[in-house]
Amino acid sequence: MLRDEIPLNxxxxxxxxxxxxxxxxxxxxxxxxxxxxxxxxxxNPDGCxxxxxxxLAGLNPARYCDPACTALRTALSHKLDVPADRIVVGNGSxxxxxxxxxxxxxxxxxxxxxxxxxxxxxxxxxxxxxxIEKVAMRADLDFNIPAIVAMLARKPAIFFLSSPSxxxxxxxxxxxxxxxxxxxxxxxxxxxxxxxxxFTDDDTPDGLAxxxxxxxxxxxxxxxxxxxxxxxxxxxxxxxxxxxxARAMTAAKTPFNxxxxxxxxxxxxxxxxxxxxxxxxxxxxxxxxxxxRVATLGFRVAGSQTNFLFIDVGWDSRAALDHFxxxxxxxxxxxxxxxxxxxxxxxxxxxxxxxFIEALAALAKx
Numbered sequence: 001m002l003r004d005e006i007p008l009n010x011x012x013x014x015x016x017x018x019x020x021x022x023x024x025x026x027x028x029x030x031x032x033x034x035x036x037x038x039x040x041x042x043x044n045p046d047g048c049x050x051x052x053x054x055x056l057a058g059l060n061p062a063r064y065c066d067p068a069c070t071a072l073r074t075a076l077s078h079k080l081d082v083p084a085d086r087i088v089v090g091n092g093s094x095x096x097x098x099x100x101x102x103x104x105x106x107x108x109x110x111x112x113x114x115x116x117x118x119x120x121x122x123x124x125x126x127x128x129x130x131x132i133e134k135v136a137m138r139a140d141l142d143f144n145i146p147a148i149v150a151m152l153a154r155k156p157a158i159f160f161l162s163s164p165s166x167x168x169x170x171x172x173x174x175x176x177x178x179x180x181x182x183x184x185x186x187x188x189x190x191x192x193x194x195x196x197x198x199f200t201d202d203d204t205p206d207g208l209a210x211x212x213x214x215x216x217x218x219x220x221x222x223x224x225x226x227x228x229x230x231x232x233x234x235x236x237x238x239x240x241x242x243x244x245x246a247r248a249m250t251a252a253k254t255p256f257n258x259x260x261x262x263x264x265x266x267x268x269x270x271x272x273x274x275x276x277x278x279x280x281x282x283x284x285x286x287x288x289x290x291x292x293r294v295a296t297l298g299f300r301v302a303g304s305q306t307n308f309l310f311i312d313v314g315w316d317s318r319a320a321l322d323h324f325x326x327x328x329x330x331x332x333x334x335x336x337x338x339x340x341x342x343x344x345x346x347x348x349x350x351x352x353x354x355x356f357i358e359a360l361a362a363l364a365k366x
Contacts, residue, residue, distance in 0.1 A: 011107075011129045018119050022321075022330050033328040037352040040332040041231065042196075042308050045349040046282070048229030048265070049275040055268035056261060065260035072263050075270050076237060080208065086240045088249045091257045093195055093223040093236030094120050097160075100219055100238065101128045102252035103245070104158055104189055112151045113160040114143075116167055116310075116336045118193065121160035130157070136338070141168050141302035141310065145176045149183040159184070162193035163207060164200060167334060167344045169304030171204045181214055189245075190218045195236075196306040198227035198280050199287075204305060208239055217241050219249075226307060227280050228269040235262040283307050287347045293357050297364050307347045310334075313363060317343050320363065327359040 021040030028034055069089040077084035090096040097120050105111070107129035113121040115134035122132050135151050138144045143165070152159060161180070164171040172180070184190050192207045208220045223236035235258055240246040269276065291309055294301045300312040313320045317333030320343055324331045329352075334342040345356060 012127055015123055015126055016119070018123060019332065019335055021332050022325075024330070027325055027328070027330045031325045031328055035328050037329045037348055037355050039346040039348050039352060039356060040330040040344070042226055042306070042346045043231045044226060044229035044279060044283070044307070045347075045352065046229060046279040049269055049272035051268040051272045051275070052230070052265045055264050059261055059264055061260065063260065065256055065258065065263055067255045067257075069258055069263055072235075072258075072266050072270075073237075075267055076239075079270060080239065082208075082212065082239055083243075085243055086246045088238045088240065088246050088253070089258050089263075090236050090238065090253060091259075091262070092225060092234040093193070093221045093238070095253060095257060096219075096221055096236055096238040096249065097121065097191075097193075098124045098127075099249040099252040100158070100189070100191060101125050101130070103248035105130050106157075109157040110154070111158045111160070112154075112156040114148075114162065114165065116334060116339045116342075117160070118162055118166045121162070121191075121193070125158065125160075137165070137168055142170050143172060143176055145179050148180055152180070152183045152185060152188060155185045155187045157187070158189045158191055160191045160193065162195070164194075164196040164305045166193070166195060166306070167308070167332075167342075168310045169302045169306045169308065171200050171305040172207070174203075174205045177205050177207065177210055181210065181216065184216050184218075186217070188217070190216060191221065192218065193221045195221060195223045196226055197222060198276065199284060199307050200305040211241065217245065219245065224266050224269055227276050228266070229276075229279070230262070230265050230269060233259075233262040233265050235266045283347050286350060286353055290347060290353050290357065294360065297357075297361055299360065299364070308344050309347070310342055310344050311360075312342050313360070314341055315363070316340060323363055323366075324356075324359055327355065327362070329356055329359055331356075 073084040101124045105128040111125040111130040218241045225231040302310040321333040332344040
């Protein structure tokens with residue numbers, strides 16, 4: 001048999017591509033500019049706590065990391081008030097999405113999620129042979145609670161629900177979350193992706209705390225990539241409803257999956273919550289300022305409790321990307337059907353945000 005005749009796994013061969021943000025080097029080459037404002041991947045413009053750099057300076061890269069992430073799971077256990085053996089740490093929360101799909105899904109399983117939504121909720125389910133159905137956000141770009149409840153009544157094996165929503169931005173309120181939790185059937189695993197939890201308003205419910213008071217099967221996903229500024233080191237985690245589920249997810253991931261630098265950095269970041277809270281407070285102020293300016297320019301912008309905005313620019317999003325790149329700004333063009341005129345833009349530094357607003361104003365005039 002010739003090499004090009006080797007059959008591929010059809011579940012993987014047909015996967016849609018993940019919509020990753022353009023990196024700075026590619027943007028520099030494309031635009032011919034060196035002064036790039038990277039506003040596509042929701043990184044923290046403040047970087048990370050100074051304690052992280054200090055901790056990494058003492059790292060010995062010749063030694064293997066702890067495959068069980070014992071110290072980090074213990075620290076998270078104390079922070080979240082959940083047993084450490086129900087916490088699974090991953091190479092980004094993306095690995096936890098893959099692990100839960102591998103642990104739960106069988107071929108032709110039914111999985112539900114939102115649209116527009118985080119691409120890996122769909123991609124990892126499809127990679128395991130699942131069928132996907134989506135619940136669209138409302139016309140006003142908020143959660144469609146009755147439609148979510150109706151989808152849950154169909155008993156999907158997994159329901160992936162991000163709150164705050166990625167890429168749209170709103171978070172579930174107390175009533176919406178309560179209605180959803182009351183509708184989850186015993187046959188369904190609810191995966192609540194709270195990657196942007198730290199950016200929520202003070203009156204937004206804590207999904208993890210709410211789920212711990214139920215008898216449901218659930219997984220809550222969180223990450224160090226956003227508020228803590230560790231996107232380049234890739235460390236996220238899952239909190240599970242029971243030990244059996246945690247063990248299955250642990251078995252479904254690779255050993256030594258979270259490298260020593262990531263574990264060291266995450267522990268140092270947790271030890272400086274004051275830095276994170278100060279950074280988030282400043283970013284939330286900027287989020288409000290930029291959102292108001294965008295609306296003043298006449299563009300439709302979704303309400304956000306994240307560190308990004310979802311904006312209907314009225315152009316094909318790929319053409320909009322070229323416009324912003326010409327100004328040295330990377331944004332993420334959205335490509336899901338029905339949302340091709342939307343872009344997602346990270347809240348960066350004040351100067352980066354001003355550059356984006358100026359470029360958006362120029363787009364409005366074209």
